[in-house]
Amino acid sequence: MIHSLFLINSAGDIFLEKHWKSVVSRSVCDYFFEAQEKAVDVENVPPVIPTPHHYLISIYQDKVFFVAVIQTEVPPLFVIEFLHRVVAMFRDYFGECSEAAIKENVVTVYELLEEMLDNGFPLATESNILKELIRPPTILRSVVNSITGSSNVGETLPTGQLSIVPWRRAEVKYTNNEAYFDVVEEIDAILDKSGSTVFAEIQGVIDASIKLSGMPDLTLSFMNPRLLDDVSFHPCVRFKRWESERVLSFIPPDGNFRLMDYHVGSQNLVAIPVYVNHNINFKESGSSGRFDVTVGLKQTMGKSVEGVIMTVHMPKVVLNMNLTPTQGTYTYDPVTKILTWDIGKINPQKIPNLKGVICLQSGAPKPEENPNLNIQFRIQQLAISGIKVNRLDMFGEKYKPFKGVKYVTKAGKFQVRT
């Protein structure tokens, strides 16, 4: 199982290490550094690196590498999932999981890691349980603790550990009982030169924020559950009910959690809300080129598209760009070669356009590759797949909760080839 964990910052310093079995020397990370050097780009470091005696499995988050060391055959996904869980827990506790945040809270981090794994086996990875064992640091609590001398660590056995609903703590009490759901859909798409869809799919999630007293048993039903044929659920969802009735029946964890992930696949038709007209060319001889891009609206189901940002990774030889936007602002970073055009909200009457001249390095050959356009956008109050929540029922408790569902559609990896 997981032997050790090293946290490494982008400068290559190991700033935290934790061993769950015998101590593994830091020098094992040299193999990691070697691979990192080879990969040049941090994103390209392979996630599994073999060394003579160990395997290093790493993830990269918030400019920190989380490198797990294993010695025996362990499912790599198990390790990667666990590392992501650690990251999520740090975010939950400290708001972010940057090097600074981890260093600020190093003792809590250490306590957390100790609580999450025992002998390399996961012990408590549910935020509800951990928070009962180790209280998250807040300014108020620190002050209270230092006055009263009470401690950060729970004295009792966390109730969730043993119940059949380990994700929920007992005796939850709220004065305002609320259950809110966010249906968030991201469109991953590749559009080709002519604007037709090469590939498009929707990654959806339903995030819940549940603040309900006692042991509520919820049932969430959809208007059109047929759309959901590829789903993965939080452990709290009763799979049998889903199989037979296509409703989500669950006793929720307390607080924020992801109820389900779903995926509307490439088999279904996916509506593409925006189109891009582009004309980017480089002159054969001279040291310049033309850039002319228009972003317009297509299938938006009558909703407005906002937060539109276009980023383009220009070829290396592009020195600078001299452009005029009809809307929004643009920046070009000559070091990273990234052009960013922040458009904002698209007005269907006035289609935004960005056009101008590309300055190339003189004497350099005409770039071979065509830059890809990366589009971000957001559409409020719309789930592009058409999924709709029908109703939410609560059993097991008597009070009437506030309920609400919000929809939002965003661009995921939305790429336009030129």
Add this chain to the structure above:
Amino acid sequence: MTDSKYFTTTKKGEIFELKAELNSDKKEKKKEAVKKVIASMTVGKDVSALFPDVVNCMQTDNLELKKLVYLYLMNYAKSQPDMAIMAVNTFVKDCEDPNPLIRALAVRTMGCIRVDKITEYLCEPLRKCLKDEDPYVRKTAAVCVAKLHDINAQLVEDQGFLDTLKDLISDSNPMVVANAVAALSEIAESHPNSNLLDLNPQSINKLLTALNECTEWGQIFILDCLANYTPRDDRESQSICERVTPRLSHANSAVVLSAVKVLMKFMEMLPKDLDYYGTLLKKLAPPLVTLLSAEPELQYVALRNINLIVQKRPEILKHEMKVFFVKYNDPIYIKLEKLDIMIRLASQANIAQVLAELKEYATEVDVDFVRKAVRAIGRCAIKVEQSAERCVSTLLDLIQTKVNYVVQEAIVVIKDIFRKYPNKYESVIATLCENLDSLDEPEARAAMIWIVGEYAERIDNADELLESFLEGFHDESTQVQLQLLTAIVKLFLKKPTETQELVQQVLSLATQDSDNPDLRDRGYIYWRLLSTDPVAAKEVVLAEKPLISEETDLIEPTLLDELICHIGTLASVYHKPPNAFVEGSRGVQHKRLPPRTGSNESPESPELAQPAAAQPVDQPPAVIPSQGDLLGDLLNLDLGPPTSGGTPAITSAMQMGAMDLLGGGLDSLVMQGGAGGRQETGFGGPAVMPSSLNAPVGGGLGDLFDLGSGVGMPTGSYVVPKTVWLPAMKAKGLEISGTFARRMGTIQMDVTFTNKAMQIMTDFAIQFNRNSFGLSPAAPLQLATPLSPNQTIEVSLPLSTVGPVMKMDPLNNLQVAVKNNIDVFYFSSLYPINILFVEDGKMERQVFLATWKDIPSDNEAQFQIKDCHLNSDAVSNKLQSNNIFTIAKRNVEGQDMLYQSMKLTNGIWILAELRIQPGSPNFTLSLKCRAPEISQFVLQSYEAVLKN
């Protein structure tokens, strides 16, 4: 208030300050001090000097302080074992605490203190905790057994903890079950045969029940454990599948992949016409697709596994091609994997889409990716015949871009397309020739030269083109030189009139000015062919080439099946069997897919129960140099490949000046060079023999194998002197030499390990590949001490013949893998067949006669043994000590006839008739055996024994 304050230091000396604070009376101050100590520890500072002071803080009712002290203890107990004992009493006391959290914490921490002295004190509290009323304590205790086992395995067994752990599989609490399974699985890894996880329908049922209720991590443990079970029949298999499928919708990708493993394995048992089989196939696709929308690291592992799944069951994902389309900002390791899977899924139905994508990728920035994309286009052409034309035109478009590496890559794949579809796309040759000058990579140059040579008759200026390459012949890489040689010979055979000069030039460049043995050998062979029989030369050089296969780099089916059983593991990421690389898992069982119901193979076949020690290493890289095969094939000789490829000795006869190729010069060369070799080695011309074989001149073929150097043993069986099997330069400084012997009825491999590296070598282990006679190590390789630099250790490894069998070529080839702390190394060696002659190989006279008649005369092989100056009695004795038994001796017309028998370890009898003419050094040996291919090797043994 944050924890960073714990890092502030003072001038006085940190340790000193901390010591004072730790011994403070105030609780709060103590706690702060311990926190400072822990903070220092996390960043790797040595605070072990504070051990007694910290341990003193342990007896407290403050849980946080206790936990912090425990954290410290776990880290430093090892370096301060005597001090750590001080903590034992507190642990024992805490294990009795009314609060289950404290009991669990104590048992958990105790297990992490890796000090032998303490483990003894641990047993009693652990035993209590394993039976604790609180499941939280029981589940913690289960893990503690695994910890303890890691520290002291014997203790765990003696104390009977393993049985208690097994009982916990039936525990009422699913979390306890999951942890027990996890602990047992981990212990089982170091105990291959212990049968710890005794899976039967009852225990499976319990696991399946627990599966629904335990945590996500527990589900992974249980699923991985389930995957080791072999259901009794298809009904059981189906019912397990039905209960596992809901796991495919789990949010944790590791759970999903483990479930996929179980399903992929058990599906194998379901009849294909079953409705459920189809349903299951359909259910597998969505979760696999979903894995691809996760973080890149997860995607990578998923893709590696999907690569296996599409090879095993392409139907699952055949409609999902699009999800493998590459996004320009995917990490490179994802891009390359996706591309690989795209090609595997490419079919007539989707080829247009795939090609359009590949063309798009070929204009990307990343060079590695672009190259692979271009190569992929070629693979599509070869795989989907209907698309070949489109692929070729796409490649031509790409060549027009004139991007150097794209052009080169395109030419390499076009060569393969020509191989696959001969005489179809030659019209593009002109375009290719235009790019001749821009090729600077050997592979592309070689491909281009191959094309020019192959289609020389259609290229008007083929001679000019090839001549242009010839100018810098010596600067080219071997690959290009070999291609150029062949291409020019092809050209000569096609257009003999105008290219005579060119071919002579290349032959002399290859044979005289080169010190590369491959090149020189090929040069000589062509030269001789051309000079002796140009028609034959034509037949050989311009022979029809075998078609290349459709699918490239598929994983070998048995390995694929094994990897399917290991889905989701490191093995599946590396596409290697787990025993080939994972340290500490020597005990991994060789997993097989279960047989489909109705097949004859019983699931309890003995091979399934084989310990891993006898497991073969699949697909070791061939160490045998290929020129041996080439020679053998070309000259149709049964010449086994030489054991190592040294530089060939050059005889003076070969140093001739430029001579008229078609004149008598070559013939004279043949005469000179072949004078000694012709009758012995069977082929004349340049007698190229590996010089590393110290065979006496005239030793004949047998010596090639037996390496007789005249140091025979006076009595006992003949043992070939040790030869170098693995030179140090190929094995990171480890030199292995050795030989085989039969002593007192057991086969032994005598091995000498020499460490020529600068570092100490440890952890040696050895494995054999499957071989013709099932040779396998009968005991693990034991080197008493680590091998320090320049040290030599000799070991005799007993071998058994009960290992897995696979026919090798040559028959007596043994492929061996030796592992040490540095790496795994592979080599091949040839063993003399006489080590397989068993002691009870003496046949009854009557039986002999009957058997001799019984074996068809087709199976008889006759050989001459030359230059043997022994009389018949001496021969008998010598052979007898090698378990070749003389049954009868007759004298017919002044000749001594010896009738002999021997038996191989696998029960095959070999009958022999040896005719000795007194006064003549030449014997005639007739061999009869039901497996005639063995005769040749028996002859070698005869020669080796008789001449030493």
